[in-house]
Each structure stands twice: as C-alpha cells, then as structure tokens.
Amino acid sequence: MNTVNVAYEGRIARVEMNRPDVLNAMDTVMLNELLAAFKEVRESKADVLVLSGAGRGFSSGGDIKSMLSNMDASAFPEVMKTISKMVLELYTMPKLTISAIHGAAAGLGFSLALACDHVMAHETAIVSMNFIGIGLIPDGGGHFFMEKRLGETKAKQMIWEGKRLGAEEALRLGLIDQMVPGDLRAAVEEKASEWLEKPVAAMIETKGIYTSRSAGILEAVLSMETSSQYKMRQTEDHQEGISSFLEKRQPQFTGK
Template sequence: MTSAIETAVEDGIATLRLNRPEVRNAMDDAMRAEVIATLEGWAADPAVRALVLTGAGAAFCAGGDVRGMQQRLAAPPEEVAMNGWRRQGRTHRCVALLHTFPKPTVAAVNGAAAGLGADLALACDFILAGESAMFTMSFLARGLIPDGGGMYFLPRRVGLARAKELVFSARRVQAAEALAIGLADRLAPDAGLHAAATAWARELSAHSPAALALAKSVLDRSLEMGFEEVLAEGSKAQAICYTTAEHRAAVAAFLGKPKG
C-alpha cells in the first residue's frame, strides 16, 4: 500500500511531501495520522534542523477529502457531531505540531492550497509560492468554516479585514497577489521550487538550534502577550541559551578572531 506521505532528510533539511496526487493531496485520516507521527519524530530528532512541507504532483493540498465527508454524513445523525469533534481534535493536533515545530518550517506551495491545504501552509513559519500556486479559503463554499488554524494565522498575515474578505468570498488568490498581500513570503519558479525551499530552510537553520527554538517559541506567542511578558519570557529563554554549547563556542570563536 502506497504511503500517504513521502519523507526524506538530507543535510539536516527534512522534506515532508503529501502524496495523494490522484486527489490533489486531499487529506484523509490515514494521511493525517502519518503527518502527525512524522512531525512528532522529527521535532525530537537533533539531526533534523528544518522542515520543508510540499505536495506531490500538481497540487500542494486540496484540503479535506470531500468523498470522505460524504461518507461521514451517511452515519446516523446522532453520530455525525461527535465523529466530527474527534476528527477535529486530530486535525488540530496536526496543525499544532506544524505551528510549534521547534525548527524553521517552509511551505513550498506547488499548485492549489485550498481549505485545509491553505491552513497547513499558514501554519508554517514561511510560505514560498511556486508560479502555479493558488490559495483559497474554500470552507464557506462547502458550508463550513476554516477549522485548521486559518482563522488564527490568516489575520496575522494579511490583517483582519482582508482575512474576512478571503474567508467570506472563498475566492482564489494567485501567486503574485499572495506575495503582494503578505499571504506568501517569496516566489519561485515551479521547476526550482523544492531546491529554493531547501536552500532557504538551510539558511534559516544555520545558527544555534537551541536559541532558534527558544526564539521561535516566544515570537509565536508575542502577539498575545504584553511588552513586559515578552521581556520576561525572553529572559527565561536567554538563561537557557547562556548554558548551551553553541553559545560557548560562538563566544570563543568571536574572541579568537584575529584583530584588524
């Protein structure tokens, strides 16, 4: 049986490729479980310094599996809500692992990132859009609301009014517009998308893994904290940094540089 994802680690850069190209990498329960297990393992693996998330074939991720939705609606009405609630928990676990991954994450968006696919991209630290990339918060067109973190991540990227417009209209945003409004951070040709994402991930992860993880943990919460709280959290993180081998080596290397 073919795996719902493909994984590779090369020179510290991990690639997680969603691998259901026949349905544009729509996420079903099996794919979700594999993504969760992989992210949990890589988060704790010191050999992994950064993550690139992308899709196989012509799409990044078309969102949730609509055929699966149809099958679930065939359950007795009294079971639909609880089944959905349990599935939401697994979806939220998947998105939370991406958001809190203690290393840089880059979504290399090839083709459509629709619904939950857009949410997965938004959960990453950075979005690199291929020339064929297209984003759509398509939930309302299915009679649903964004449920994969998009209502948290999207306003923080594009502002509240624009986030409302994108969610309410469910319209398509092509790569150039995505860059212009801050939905994407960089563009790359489709042919070189993965190479560009890997190179960027390598650049982002070049320094102390411990300091990076700690800085990311504070930055990810900084918009919900006041100034004094950010300083307090930063002080605790810095105290840990003072004890790391990377800090000691960096100080020694700096002081050992020739003068002039």
C-alpha cells in the same frame, strides 16, 4: 506510512503529503499520519522541516468525498481533534519550517501551509481559503493564520470571498512570503541552506517566544472552529454546497 513520506537529508526533514491522485486531499488516514510525522520530526535532530505535496499540487484540503462516505456525526469530533493536534504540532515545532506550495493549496491545505514559518510558492501556484463555497468556515486554524497575516478586517473579507489567488497577488497581500519563478525545490534548498548557516538555536528560541505567547490563542480558535464547523455542517447551505460540488454546478444558497 502510506499517505505521508518522511525523509531526512542532513539537518533537513522533508514531510511530503502523498495522495497525488486526489491532489493530496486529506482523509482521516492522512491526518493521523501527518500528526505522527510532525511528532517524529519534533524529536529528530533536524533543524529545518520542509512541508510539500506530491504530484500536481500541495493539497486541495479536506477529502470531501471520503468524509461524506466514511464520516458520520459521531466521528466528527475525533477528526477535528486530530486536525487541531496536527496544526498545533506544526505551529509550535521547535524547528524552522517551510511550506513549499506548487499547484493548489486550498482550504485545510492552505491552513496547514500558513502554519509554517516561511511560505514559499511557485509563480503558478493557486491558494484559496475556499470553505465558503460549501457553506463551511475555515478550520485548521485558518481564522488564526489569516488574521496574523492580514489583520481582522481583511481576513474576514478574504474568508467570505473564498476566491482563488495567484502567487503574485498572495505575495502582495502577505499571505505568502516568497514567490519562486523557477525551480521551487532548488529555491527551498537555498532558503534552508541559508538558515542552516545561521545560529539556528537562537532563531528557534525567538520562534518559541512567539509561539508560546500565541499557542493558547490558536488552541482557542481551533476549539471555536470545531464547534462552529459542526453547526455549519447542519445547515441547508452546506448540503447545497456539497451537492453542487459533487454535481459540478453553481450553488444556490439561501442563508439557512
């Protein structure tokens, strides 16, 4: 794999997004390699999966510049299908999963982090469900995961605001589970080791009961996100959002 690193240390599998030059923004290659990596770990003997990003941040989300230059309307359904498969693979994985956030986890990157069982973030991390800034809606199950953690009303408000949250505020709201003031990798090791000293099979069985009940809802949300995202990509506000992003200026939205 070129954009994803997979490594095993005893009973721990590490999946690292590896496009540090673009803050691990996800292009179609990375999406497919993440899906392949999650399938590989599912079949492995590991009991814990740790998801992280190389370089200065976890993931800035979808690679907007790459998708603008490489993805036409006909390719959109296939990309969204890959995103859906990837998220479902991670969410339903019969392993204990940890996302380790440093730097930024934004948009699709934040959706992916929230698909894990335990979300850890360094105290300097920034998280954001920031699709609204380019006239889009959350994808990657963002609606599902935000509602799970915040409830419907708060989830709507957070999605509409799209603001950047520091780790302390994200912890207070319940969007992350643990804020780490020191060495994030060491803290992740400690959490994984703590789990591995427990009857992991029983923990995974409990996880399976919850994910079996919720997977169908997540699939439905992913399907709705796909159709709604396609609709939003046709709007004037989305075009303005993209233009302002590329031109590094404030967008002028009109609601159209």
